[in-house]
Amino acid sequence: MAELMTIARPYAEAVFSLAKEEKSLAAWSESLANLATITADEAMQALLKSPDASDADVMSVYEGVMGANLSDQAKNLLAAMAEHKRLLALPEVSEQFEVLKxxxxxxxxxxxxxxxxxxxxxxxxxxxxxxxxxxAEVEVTYETDPSLIAGIKIKVGDWAIDGSALSQLNKLGAAIAQ
Incomplete structure (x- = not known):
């Protein structure tokens, strides 16, 4: 995951800079979210990982699904990422773009x-x-994970609090093991 973040960051920053300059943050946000959804599809993942798939094959799938909603600039992004075999990082590019936005x-x-x-x-x-x-105005996304047993984890960027029972049990186990 850390590797995908590292790969995605320059793309997200470049797109964000372009979107900010053109005052098209919302349009890019929607475009990247759609591209990320396409990329996350199991069949698309298999195509992206296939050594037999050419960049043209991959691009035709994105163009076919997005249709007229795929801007020339988004095509350029896809082409650049395809050339360097980085399309699997599109969901992370979208996430990092949203953080910058x-x-x-x-x-x-x-x-x-x-x-x-x-x-x-x-x-x-x-x-x-x-x-x-x-x-600041904080937008909160809520998820459930029964493996936590009880309690919550809160993540905001690099800041995190783990108040879960699972975390406490792990700490107790580590202390006992010493």
Missing amino acids: AEEEKRVLATVISAQEVTVEQKTKLSAALNAKFD
Whole structure:
């Protein structure tokens, strides 16, 4: 995953710079999200990993699915990434673009992962606490992961808190093992 982030960063930054200059952040956001969805498809993943697939074959799939919604600049991005065999990084490019877009718009993106579904009251309290912590409007995405047993994890960029029971049990196990 760290490798994909490293590969994706220059592409995301270049696209963001272009989109900002042309005041087309929303259009690029939508385009990258669509390209990321196509790339994440199992059949597309198999095509991208196939040594027999040419860049032209791959490009024709993206063009066929996107149709008129694929701008010339997006085609250029795809061509550059295809030439360097980097198309598998498109979902990460989209994610990093969204982070840059959020920063530009003075928004903060957060992910809350909980062992159980978070209630409306809990969401309200978490949002208020995160808004106060980051002194910004925080957009929170909620996920559930039963393997956490209980508690939550909160991720905002590089900042993270792991208050899950699983984490606490792992720490206890490590302390006992010493």
